[in-house]
Amino acid sequence: MLLLILKRLGNAVIVLLAVALLAFTIFKFLGDPVQLMLNPQATQEERDMLTERLGLNDPVPLQFAKFVFNAVQGEFGMSYRNQLPVMQVIAERFPATLELVLVSTIAALLIGLPLGVFAAIKGGTVLARIAHLVSMIGVSVPAFVIGIVLILVFSIELKVLPAFGRGEVVDLGYWTTGFLTASGRAALVMPAISLALFQISFIMRLVTSEMLEVLRIDFIRFARARGLKARAIYFRHALRNCLMPVVTITGMLFGDLIAFTLVTEIVFQWPGMGFLFVQSVQYVDIPVMAAYLMIVCCIFILINLIVDLIYVVVDPRVDQLVRGGSNGR
Amino acid sequence: MVGWKIAAVLAIGAAVTTPAFAETLRWAPQRDIVSMDPYSFGDTFTLSVLNHVYEGLVRYDETLQIEPALAESWEVVSPTKWRFKLRQGVKYHDGAEFTADDVLASLKRVSDPTSPLRGNLPAYVSSEKIDDYTVDINVTENYPLLLNDLTNIHIFDGGWLTTNNAEAPTDVAKGVEGYATSHANGTGPFKFISRQPDVQTVFEVNPEWWDERQHNIDKIVMTPITSSATRVAALISGEIDFTNQAPLQDLPRLEATAGLKVLSNSELRTIFFVLNQRDKAFESDVTDKNPLQDIKVRQALYHAIDADSIQKVVMSGLSRTTGSLVSPAIPGYVPELDERLAYDPELAKSLLAEAGYPNGFSFSFLCRNTEFVNEEQICQAVAAMWSRIGLRPNLNLGPTTIQDAKFDAGQFDVGTLGWANEPMLDSYSILVQVVHSKTGNAGVFNWGGWSDAQIDANIDEAGRTVDRATRLDLQAKALLRANELSMFIPVHQQPMAWATGAKVVSVLQLNDNKARHWLTRMAE
Numbered sequence: 082m083l084l085l086i087l088k089r090l091g092n093a094v095i096v097l098l099a100v101a102l103l104a105f106t107i108f109k110f111l112g113d114p115v116q117l118m119l120n121p122q123a124t125q126e127e128r129d130m131l132t133e134r135l136g137l138n139d140p141v142p143l144q145f146a147k148f149v150f151n152a153v154q155g156e157f158g159m160s161y162r163n164q165l166p167v168m169q170v171i172a173e174r175f176p177a178t179l180e181l182v183l184v185s186t187i188a189a190l191l192i193g194l195p196l197g198v199f200a201a202i203k204g205g206t207v208l209a210r211i212a213h214l215v216s217m218i219g220v221s222v223p224a225f226v227i228g229i230v231l232i233l234v235f236s237i238e239l240k241v242l243p244a245f246g247r248g249e250v251v252d253l254g255y256w257t258t259g260f261l262t263a264s265g266r267a268a269l270v271m272p273a274i275s276l277a278l279f280q281i282s283f284i285m286r287l288v289t290s291e292m293l294e295v296l297r298i299d300f301i302r303f304a305r306a307r308g309l310k311a312r313a314i315y316f317r318h319a320l321r322n323c324l325m326p327v328v329t330i331t332g333m334l335f336g337d338l339i340a341f342t343l344v345t346e347i348v349f350q351w352p353g354m355g356f357l358f359v360q361s362v363q364y365v366d367i368p369v370m371a372a373y374l375m376i377v378c379c380i381f382i383l384i385n386l387i388v389d390l391i392y393v394v395v396d397p398r399v400d401q402l403v404r405g406g407s408n409g410r
Numbered sequence: 411m412v413g414w415k416i417a418a419v420l421a422i423g424a425a426v427t428t429p430a431f432a433e434t435l436r437w438a439p440q441r442d443i444v445s446m447d448p449y450s451f452g453d454t455f456t457l458s459v460l461n462h463v464y465e466g467l468v469r470y471d472e473t474l475q476i477e478p479a480l481a482e483s484w485e486v487v488s489p490t491k492w493r494f495k496l497r498q499g500v501k502y503h504d505g506a507e508f509t510a511d512d513v514l515a516s517l518k519r520v521s522d523p524t525s526p527l528r529g530n531l532p533a534y535v536s537s538e539k540i541d542d543y544t545v546d547i548n549v550t551e552n553y554p555l556l557l558n559d560l561t562n563i564h565i566f567d568g569g570w571l572t573t574n575n576a577e578a579p580t581d582v583a584k585g586v587e588g589y590a591t592s593h594a595n596g597t598g599p600f601k602f603i604s605r606q607p608d609v610q611t612v613f614e615v616n617p618e619w620w621d622e623r624q625h626n627i628d629k630i631v632m633t634p635i636t637s638s639a640t641r642v643a644a645l646i647s648g649e650i651d652f653t654n655q656a657p658l659q660d661l662p663r664l665e666a667t668a669g670l671k672v673l674s675n676s677e678l679r680t681i682f683f684v685l686n687q688r689d690k691a692f693e694s695d696v697t698d699k700n701p702l703q704d705i706k707v708r709q710a711l712y713h714a715i716d717a718d719s720i721q722k723v724v725m726s727g728l729s730r731t732t733g734s735l736v737s738p739a740i741p742g743y744v745p746e747l748d749e750r751l752a753y754d755p756e757l758a759k760s761l762l763a764e765a766g767y768p769n770g771f772s773f774s775f776l777c778r779n780t781e782f783v784n785e786e787q788i789c790q791a792v793a794a795m796w797s798r799i800g801l802r803p804n805l806n807l808g809p810t811t812i813q814d815a816k817f818d819a820g821q822f823d824v825g826t827l828g829w830a831n832e833p834m835l836d837s838y839s840i841l842v843q844v845v846h847s848k849t850g851n852a853g854v855f856n857w858g859g860w861s862d863a864q865i866d867a868n869i870d871e872a873g874r875t876v877d878r879a880t881r882l883d884l885q886a887k888a889l890l891r892a893n894e895l896s897m898f899i900p901v902h903q904q905p906m907a908w909a910t911g912a913k914v915v916s917v918l919q920l921n922d923n924k925a926r927h928w929l930t931r932m933a934e
Contacts, residue, residue: 116814119452123529124851131526135582159582163607164445164591173606229639236647244643245438245635246609350635352609359636360441360608365811 085389093382097375101152104374105145113137114161114365135161148371157372162364167372170357176256177247178346178353182338185273186331189280194327196281197288198315201296212285219282228275228348235271243268245350272349276342280334287330291323298322324395332388340377433932434629435914437925438641440655442608442634447590448564449520449527449579454832457562458924462613462630463503464564464596467494467513468557472929474739474835474920476557480508480565480597486876489552490535496543500620502567503594503601510539515568515577517547525579530833531559532851552874554881555836562833570595599623599928600630608634625930645670645909651932652917654925656909658726658783669912676730676903677923678737679830681782683711683792683899686823686858693774693804694823702773702823706765708896711824712751713758714799715792721902724787728905735829735840735889737903739921741878742837742885747893750900758799770800773823781810782828783904789826792901817857827855828904835922837885841869845892860898865891 115131132138136147151158157167196212203209236244248264250257259265295301296319304314343355350356354373361369443456448464461469467481481494500508517537520527533553538546549556571577571590580588594602599621600613613630615623633650635641638657644650646667656664656672665672685708686692691700701707717731730737734747762770775796777789786807793803803824806813817825831839846852846869847861868888875881892898906923915931 113811113815113818116811116818118526119529123452123526123854124532125848125854126851127529128854130523134524159587161582162444164447164450164580164582164588165607166587170607232640232643236643236649240647244647244649245640246633348637348640350633350637350640352606356608356636363809363811 085393086386089382089386089389093379096382097378098149100374100378101149101371102145104371105148106141114367117364118161152372152375157375158368160361160366160369162361162366162369167368170369171354171372171376172255173257174352174354174357176258177351178339178342178355180259181269181272181276181351181353182335182342184269185277185280185338186335188273188277189284189334190331192277193281193284194288194320197285198292198320200285200289201292202315204293213289216282216285219278220286222278223344224275224279225344225348227278228271228345231271231275232348242271247352272345272351275348276338276345280331283334284327284331287327288320288323291326292319295319295322321395325392328388328391328395332384332391336381336384339380433627433913433934434631435627435652435927435930435932436650437630437632437652437654437927438635438644438650439632439653440634440636440638440641443611443632445580445591446594446602446605446611447580447588449525450588450591452527452530454830454924457564457833459611459632460564460594460596461598461924462600462927463594463598463602464566465598466563466565467496467560469561470835470920470922472918472920474922476561480513484557487546489876490548490550492547492549492556493540494545494547496545497620498543500597501618502570502597503616504567504570506567506569506595508565508567508597509542510545511542512565512568513537513545514539515571516563516566519566519571519577519579520563522579524581527563527579530562533559552876554873554876554878555834555838558834558836561835564596566590567595599625600627603629619928621928623928625928626932626934627927627930630927645911648911651911651913652908652925652930654906654908654923656907658728658905658907661726661728661907661909664909671910671914672907673910673917673919674728674905674907675919675921676728676737677830677906678739678832678835678921679782679828679904679923680732680735680737681785681788681826681828681901681904682735683901684825684827684858685711685860685898686820687860687897688820688858691771691773692821692823694772695802696767696771700823701765701767701771704765705896706761707767708899709751710758710761710765710799711796711801712896712899713754713761714795714801715899715901716753716795717750717901718753720788720791724784724791725902725905728907729783729902730905731902732900733893735845735892735898735900736831736837737921740831740835740837742841742882742889744886744890747886747889749893751896755795755799762799762801768800770802772802772804774821775803775805776813776816776822776825777805777807778810778813778826779807782826785826788901820857820859822857825857827857827898829855830922832922837889838869838872838881841865841885841888842873845869845888845897862891862895862897 115128119128136144160167160170163170200209200212232244235242246268247259248268249262250259250265251261259269301314301319304318341355342353343359346353346356347359358373443459444451444453448457448460465479467479468476469479471477480497482497484492484494487493496510514537520531521534533549533556535548535550540546574589576589580586580591592605599616599619601616603612603614605611611632615628635644641653642660645653661672664670685702687703689700721727721729721731732748733750734743736743775793777785779786789805793805796803816822829840829844842852844855845865847866848856865888868884872881872884908919910917913933915933918926918929
């Protein structure tokens, strides 16, 4: 297992450098932050001076080298827009996004897995068909439409849930949480649903198709022949053999949501990372954009690593495969 | 684990026991302010919000005329020296007395070479303290607009700056964090309480404000909501009381909702087309010269625009169609400016033929899709109108940051520009920044190389004329001359719309589109 981790970390460094370079070249074409920082009243001389002081006149390779040099020391500079250290700005937004994504992913697993199994074993029934149909909607309707419909129903018509924001949050030092207050939990409901609906549908459909595959394999027949209870067959034997792709997909979705919940966060004014990213693009806040992509990249690497480790737990063959493969060489 | 739980419970306790306020105004703008530091960004919206906490020596009254604020009176001692008598008995929110030293410290900070707001006080040379309540400000000779500039120079507490090591402006380039970015101590009608960027900023009433209290607000909670649909939903469901950016397409819906009120008017910002006047067209099938240099062609473009249709269809009847580059509320405006060239496509066609382009020509037409109200739709409509007289505009749409870089590099033939004359509120602003040819510090936004010697002379002279009437006369002359040459093609003053919830009784809306909640009344 250690070998696996080391291998992954080696790859990570290369990926990080590539992402940083890519990000840097893209941002170079986004425009001029000076335009946004100064008043229309400012003279040309003042504009030139600010451009020079921000180091925007330096050649791109030099800017990139400076960035990497500082980033290695954990120093990402100051946000042009917020005038605060970039790391502080991102750290303030991170809890909001992680809590939202965590809730929606857990909900997706709790609902999607059983629904998937149900749809597989009760294939022909009306209920299974309804579940199938609803999941079609879940997969095809974009999250922001669901968000707006939810706001229309629960905020405007029923007036039971807040249309925006995180509600009251409790500060735990390095972390602000909305879990501990009633308004914080109420604020979580709609954004979490609009994010989770796609995940639920996706996981459900995935589990259904995998289950149908597995249920056809011989060992299930043998298990039936042994007289095992249906429940044990479905959940202990069949489901466990379907979990590999589910773990992969859930991990990917989780990382994707942390990084790019842009639309849902904008719709609900959720003060998270996606919201921050959209704002920083609008303001050409180069330090935030660069740091953001680097951090997102790290998160993906970490999640993939965790997914790999879960593989080992779910399926012992993976560990042997890694060891066997390296021994053979 | 147990300890952690107790801490959390205590924190909730603290949140719940915050005293409930009688009149809380919940304000949702479309975006957040960028900083609590009034010298950090030249952003008009940010300055207008900070004006609730900080004040300048002078301010605009309800007719946008200058009136005393922290200064009680002033006189011009010599062509380079102004003397200000300061108001006595004014206290900062932390209890400190307002004196001449605060003015000196503030002027020093704002005029620092690294200050992004230095351009808002262009003529400033130095200042000196005469006594505790008298300050002299030295400016370049005969500079006429010092008072206009000072309306937006908010006065810090000098002692507070020193104590918190914030005498110099925040410097993003050097990574210097500023205390004033997230703290504030002003003299204004509201005290700054707390702020989480992009989430919430809270102000409370300052009961010791020097001026007569006309509002009845105890607390302002400002929570930006970016998405228009969500902002409208929050207003209808009663989660917010006020927005200064009500989406135009939702106004009928808001007006139809019981308890909600919509306030709309045209704002100061005038939208107009700028035309490349260099010797060569940027992107055209006419390669040997620039057709736009011919006044007949410019007039043809003008005559081809059906401004009434734009007003009715694109702007839902809310814009003010204009022939002037400045709004009527801006000094320097004269009614003759507002005469447009009539909509007459036939005349436009014959003008094109006279100029030697009976079959038209192609040109690049550069527009942003996010900056001005319905800019994308305006450009699409006008492109169609120009096609109708035989021209072939190539519409190039994109986000502001990208398009502005192209404008700056002169990569366009026709494009849009909007100018509000903020923060100066005087037509000198557009004249020196846009209309003047690019010489020295003038003509920063002269993107297309337009230039007229007579106009330049008028602007330069206005910049040295202290007498207001004479100066405005010169500025009107320059604006009229620009119209005569069809240098630009004005479209309209763009609309602004605010909306208030049931709890708000009255809000003052002026053309400058700034909320002034020290004049807002709420239901008791």
